[in-house]
Amino acid sequence: MIHPIIEIQNAKSLRLAAAVICLVALLVTTASAAHLESLKIPPVPADNPQTLEKIELGKKLFFDRRLSGDGTMSCVTCHDPETGYSDRLAISLSYPTTKNWRNSPSLINIAYNNPLFWDGRAKSLEEQALFPMMSAFEMNQNLDFLEEELKGVPEYVDAFQKVFGGEITRQRIAMALASFERTIISRNAPLDKFLDGDNNALTPEQKKGYEIFTGKGKCTQCHSGANFTDNKFYNIGVPDNPVLINDPRVTATMRFTAKVSGYKEYRSLTEDPGRYLVTKDKKDWKAFKTPGMRELDLTAPYMHNGVFETIDDVIEFFSRGGGVDKNKTPLLAPLNLSDAEKQSLKAFLLEALKGEVTVVKMPDVP
Amino acid sequence: MKEYDGRIRLVVKHYPYKYRDFSHIAAEASLAALDQGKFCEMHEYLLKKSPRLDKASLISYAKELGLDLPKFTDALDTMKHIKIIERDKKLAVDMDLYNTPTFFINGRKVVGNRPYEYFKKIIEEELK
Numbered sequence: 001m002i003h004p005i006i007e008i009q010n011a012k013s014l015r016l017a018a019a020v021i022c023l024v025a026l027l028v029t030t031a032s033a034a035h036l037e038s039l040k041i042p043p044v045p046a047d048n049p050q051t052l053e054k055i056e057l058g059k060k061l062f063f064d065r066r067l068s069g070d071g072t073m074s075c076v077t078c079h080d081p082e083t084g085y086s087d088r089l090a091i092s093l094s095y096p097t098t099k100n101w102r103n104s105p106s107l108i109n110i111a112y113n114n115p116l117f118w119d120g121r122a123k124s125l126e127e128q129a130l131f132p133m134m135s136a137f138e139m140n141q142n143l144d145f146l147e148e149e150l151k152g153v154p155e156y157v158d159a160f161q162k163v164f165g166g167e168i169t170r171q172r173i174a175m176a177l178a179s180f181e182r183t184i185i186s187r188n189a190p191l192d193k194f195l196d197g198d199n200n201a202l203t204p205e206q207k208k209g210y211e212i213f214t215g216k217g218k219c220t221q222c223h224s225g226a227n228f229t230d231n232k233f234y235n236i237g238v239p240d241n242p243v244l245i246n247d248p249r250v251t252a253t254m255r256f257t258a259k260v261s262g263y264k265e266y267r268s269l270t271e272d273p274g275r276y277l278v279t280k281d282k283k284d285w286k287a288f289k290t291p292g293m294r295e296l297d298l299t300a301p302y303m304h305n306g307v308f309e310t311i312d313d314v315i316e317f318f319s320r321g322g323g324v325d326k327n328k329t330p331l332l333a334p335l336n337l338s339d340a341e342k343q344s345l346k347a348f349l350l351e352a353l354k355g356e357v358t359v360v361k362m363p364d365v366p
Numbered sequence: 367m368k369e370y371d372g373r374i375r376l377v378v379k380h381y382p383y384k385y386r387d388f389s390h391i392a393a394e395a396s397l398a399a400l401d402q403g404k405f406c407e408m409h410e411y412l413l414k415k416s417p418r419l420d421k422a423s424l425i426s427y428a429k430e431l432g433l434d435l436p437k438f439t440d441a442l443d444t445m446k447h448i449k450i451i452e453r454d455k456k457l458a459v460d461m462d463l464y465n466t467p468t469f470f471i472n473g474r475k476v477v478g479n480r481p482y483e484y485f486k487k488i489i490e491e492e493l494k
Binding site: 065070073080093097309 | 383384385386417464465466475477478479480483
């Protein structure tokens with residue numbers, strides 16, 4: 001089977017992978033709900049095809065601190081290849097002197113996720129890429145200024161001309177970043193091999209965990225498809241991170257976000273409204289996107305606010321039937337998993353979903 | 367430090383944020399306190415009282431710590447330890463560091479505030 005995987009440090013494989021992506025982008029199979037699939041070719045939008053040069057340009061931008069207002073932050077700050085393309089913090093790093101309010105999701109296999117962000121406010125990676133740059137508590141950059149700043153760098157001017165046949169624009173910056181992000185992939189996990197017919201790919205313990213995951217645990221109600229997400233939103237009763245109200249800077253970030261989202265009662269807000277801020281639909285109150293589940297050992301802490309430090313905490317949470325909230329999804333009910341079942345499930349989650357992750361080295365940023 | 371008394375060593379480097387009004391003078395305050403044997407105490411104050419780190423506030427913290435105020439104030443006025451601060455800043459830039467706090471535990475890089483247990487796990491591993 002051909003995989004569109006990019007070993008970024010190897011130019012030859014980069015060229016090959018980019019070519020493969022172009023050829024097979026239309027063959028993508030959509031993950032269907034309620035069952036698992038082995039990893040397939042990631043979807044690529046027709047108006048932003050993968051090319052070697054674009055991926056390389058995106059990688060340089062990904063590492064470039066010019067993308068932040070004060071020049072101290074790049075995308076890597078919160079999505080570090082050395083820490084699972086996240087930052088291993090409960091609440092993500094933030095622009096100096098400010099505080100973030102949500103967990104930084106890993107970018108591993110982000111190509112398979114849509115919509116993006118915990119609240120799903122971006123419909124594509126191209127749309128998503130500009131949000132953190134503009135955000136007051138993330139990179140705090142002015143995009144008009146950024147365009148001019150990058151136009152002052154001859155290497156970028158040449159690269160954009162070569163890749164896009166034109167000048168530097170914010171849309172093209174986002175397209176290059178998205179192209180690079182689509183190459184961050186975990187593949188060849190034991191489960192992929194198992195789902196492709198290799199019955200010996202899982203250990204007996206992992207297989208027990210798989211059966212719990214797809215059976216008694218009912219995990220595939222939401223964690224389905226090739227990247228273990230149905231890309232939908234649920235209120236599962238995750239407790240709020242206390243910093244939301246204990247740290248005035250986090251509170252300010254929460255209320256600012258609610259304010260710019262048009263939530264009228266933002267001044268009295270004491271909890272994260274989640275998807276509601278996007279849809280203004282009451283059923284979405286405190287609902288968050290189902291996260292993908294590959295490389296879980298690299299992406300702790302878990303949930304939209306990082307309140308669970310270990311996978312054991314997460315398993316305990318779901319075994320209890322999730323948290324307490326008046327708007328909680330009816331999909332969750334106590335599972336009453338035994339200790340042995342929890343251990344099997346843990347083995348499945350941490351070992352069977354662990355594959356080979358794209359290795360990215362810091363490029364020469366112009 | 368108490369838990370691992372005698373087994374670990376903490377080295378603090380200064381990296382005042384370039385766009386923050388009082389970050390340089392606060393770094394100086396910590397070094398002026400070090401001259402009088404109260405670095406850790408002043409460091410705690412700075413973290414607790416931030417962003418109230420203007421000169422008058424720093425002097426009031428020095429007073430609460432029982433420091434020699436004329437000496438302390440003179441250090442602030444002359445930026446007595448600016449060479450140390452600039453040396454540390456250069457080290458950070460040379461190491462391509464831009465985020466504070468950044469920790470190195472026997473070479474293992476940790477960026478951002480972390481719970482104590484996070485550090486404890488790494489320290490235990492390194493002490494094995």
